Structure formats: C-alpha cells, structure tokens
Amino acid sequence: YLAQGGDWGGAITTWLAYDHSKTCNAIHINIFTMRHPKGSQTKEEKDWETKFVKDQIMQDGYRTQQATKPQTLSYGMMDSPVGIAAWIIEKFYFWSDIKNNDIESVYSKDTLLANIMVYIVTKTFNTASWIYYGRREEGGRFLPKDFRRIEVPTAAALFPAEMLAWPPRSYAERMYNIKRWTKMPKGGHFAALEQPDLLVDDIRAFARSLR
Template identity: 45%
Template structure:
C-alpha cells in the first residue's frame, strides 16, 4: 500500500480460520484449580469453561462481523505501520471532528455501541447539535491494524500516527478522546500539536504530587483513600504489566497458540477493571467479551499489543516526565477506574482542566461498559467548545 493511500476495509475472516479456532477449542488441555479458589489465582476455571463453550458452540462470528462492518472502515499506512480505522461522517454538516482511541486489552470493539449515537444523535433521540464526525483507529499492533513491524513503536509514535491520520483525512481542528493507552496517546497529541486540538477528553488520567516528599499534602480524605487503594492494587494486580514490559515474547507463544489461554489473559482484566461487583457478565455479555477477544485471535496481534508495554516501560525505556498539556481538558472519572488520580496530581500535567466529572457507575472500559453515560458526558463537555471552534 502506498504511504498516502486510504483504502476501504471490510472484516471478512476466512472459514478456515474459524474452523481452526473450533479445533483448538475442542482440544483444550485444561489446568487444575484449587477448591474454592474463585478468581484469587486468576481467571476462574468454571467461568472460563462456560465462556469457551459458548465461544465454540453459540458465538456467531458472522453476526459479529456484521456489527464491525456496519460502519465504514479503512486502511492506510503511516510511519511504516499499517493503520485500520473507522471514519464515520455525520449527516450533520456542522458536526465536530473527534478522534477516539482505545487501550489494552481492548480494541475498536469497545466503540461499536457509541459510534451511531455520536455521529447521528437525532437517530438515537438526541440533538443534532451534539453530532461528531468520528475517527476511531486501531492502534498499530492491535486488531486489524495488524502486528507492528518495527522496534520502538511507542506512545509517542502512536500519537504521531493519529496526528498524521487526521491530517490525511482533512481535519485541521478536532477533539481527541481516550482511555488507557488511548489516554496517553491523546495526551501526547495535545502536547505535540496543541494547535490542532479544540479540546482533550479523557476517562483515564495520570499525574504526580507537586511535592514528592509530601505526596498526600492537600488531598482530601477521599483522595488519600484512593491513593492507598491504588498502592494496594499495584501490589496485587500489576504482574501482567511487569511481564508485558519485560518478556512479552515469551508470553505470546501461549496466547497466540491457545484461544483459551488468550481468553483467560484478556477476560481477567475485564472482570477486574469493570464495575461488575465480581460478576463480569453484569458489565459485558459473553458475546461482547468474545468480539473483543476475536480481534486479537483472528489477527494474531496479542504479541504486538503487549509489545507496546515493552517499548514504553521496558528495561532502559522508563517513560520520562510527561510534558505539560495546556489544551482545555475534561475528565470523566468512572468509579471502578484502576487509576483514581487526585485532581491536584493531574493538575501537574494538565494545566487547563475545565471539567472533572465523577460518574455514578462504570470502570476502565467506560465506552464499552457504560455507552450511554459515556456519550452523554462527552457531549456535555464538548458543547461549550462548539461555537468557538
């Protein structure tokens, strides 16, 4: 593909890929599990058996493909990497351009239920003045973007890809939104080319204390409790990050070869990081979980997805202090978010926070778990910027 070319794309997985998946599911060699272990040691055995039984016998991949193909998708090449993206033009001519970026272990599957309401609010009972032209890329290395081809593809390079993509599509000014890696990518976009961004909206935000020697100074009791929770979380839940930041290749052999291994590794994060009260199916259906997992399976991208951790956090590659961001910033804090950053800490990076909303329910995969609340909050944030863009 020529560097400047943009080509239409449709999800169309060959039958033999699905047949191979079914064969592997049929031949699974299951591990043992201690009595009453529940999820303490990782993904619980009976839940995973039920999920994979549904995957083998009831999950309809062709119906999932139809959901993915319901909106226009495209492929292009930027910085030597293949980039898959949704580009949905609103029927409203004065719609605001928006680029929204997913994270790990998610994908553009997270956005399937918000693309329609964002681009055509009238069709979903909303106001035409809340319309967006939406661009939703698959981060290079994820899903249909395919595996990355070069060493060193990190958040900064992903941000440059997004900036170049919006330029290629003819958008000079736009909103950037993101969670997880998408938050870091959108933030880097704002730091690199602030003149391009009308505003920045995040559902995952980072920061650091103004005085590292006294990190809790000036925090409310609620914020202090959140910091303590985060410290405990990091102690018990960050093993995946350490592995993926140091030896992702070793892990990738098992996850690329075994669909059950891949499902176990991915679904545990959706359970732990969602506002599900211990039952992941109160936040996501089996089909939703599998649609996301399938984007990793059929493209063989779990290795390159994990490599993003290595390139950003691995040995000798610890991220430097983030640049200041002066772009108007909004933050939606969903209560089960795994990084409950105090606002005073976020202010050390984001110097122009104009909206900080505590959402009633939801977690790390906000658009996926709480699509209506996510859309409503994003619309409310952007309204004040529409007239002056």
C-alpha cells in the same frame, strides 16, 4: 479537533495535547495514566500515591510480563485460545463495575468472545503486548523533566471502578487545564464498552461548552 482517550488512548491523547496544542483544540480523558515529573506535592496527593502503589501490586503481574518478556508470553498465548481467554477476561472481570460477581450483567458472552477472537484470528496478541515493552523503554508514565502544563481545555470523566485510581484534582490541574471534572455514578476501565451512554454524553457536553 477534540481528542478523547481511555486506556492507552489516555496517554496518546495527553501527548497529542502536549505536542500539538496548535491543532488539538481540547481533550477528554477517562483515565489518568501519565505522571507529573515532580510527582506528588500535597499531603492529599502523597496519600493517594501511596495507596495507588499498594493497590497496583496486585495488578502488576500482567504489566510486568508484557513489559519485560512479551515474546515469551506470546508463544504461549497464541498456542492456547483458553490462555488468551483467561488472560483477557480476568481484566474485564476485575476492572469493570460488576455486581454480585456476575460478569454477564455487564458484558454478554458474545461481546467477550468477540474481543478474544480479535486477538486469535488476527494473531495480534504479540504486537498488542509489545507496546508495554516500548513504554517501559521510553520512560514509562512520567512526562519530560522540562514538562510544561497542558493548556488546551481538558475534561476528565472519573468512573468509580477504574483500576488506575484518579489522583486529587489538584494533581491533575498541575498537568492539565481542567475545565470539566465529572464523577460518574457507575462504570470502570472499559467505559466506552461498559457505559457508552455516560461517556458519550459527557464528551458531548464538554464539546458544547467549548463553542
């Protein structure tokens, strides 16, 4: 099988390829979430890492709260539909390829409300937050110190408005067996929702190349 992942799926897909290389034939990722245990090596990679850390300062508020005190946050969110809406729509706004501050040029109100209602109706804001706590407790972004390069064929789709900026290809190639590296013309973090055709076309092209 070929596994594909964005957001949390990017990390899960990476671990599938790392732990199950005999059954996972290839992976396609549209986010770079994991880190090499030896970190950046070249000047270009170190420059990327420095900029990445600075850029993430304004993104870390939600992540820190969910990774350290998820239960406290959840009581407030589950008691306030407006609170959940603000918490979630902020991400859609800042992590998408939006022009002229018009979020509805990318997502309809129905799409945004449906996403919010999934959390409200199923009462799962709490469990969705705890995954951040779990990742923090289990080591965060870094792969094991005895990490071995992932050798299954890997494709990377780089969307320009992704909130987790991609590193130079040299960094990615020390972690993955990169066979396809596609710089997308538009799109952001929620690529499957925002630019589904671009994403699916790239996955299909990669799959065809493996036959």
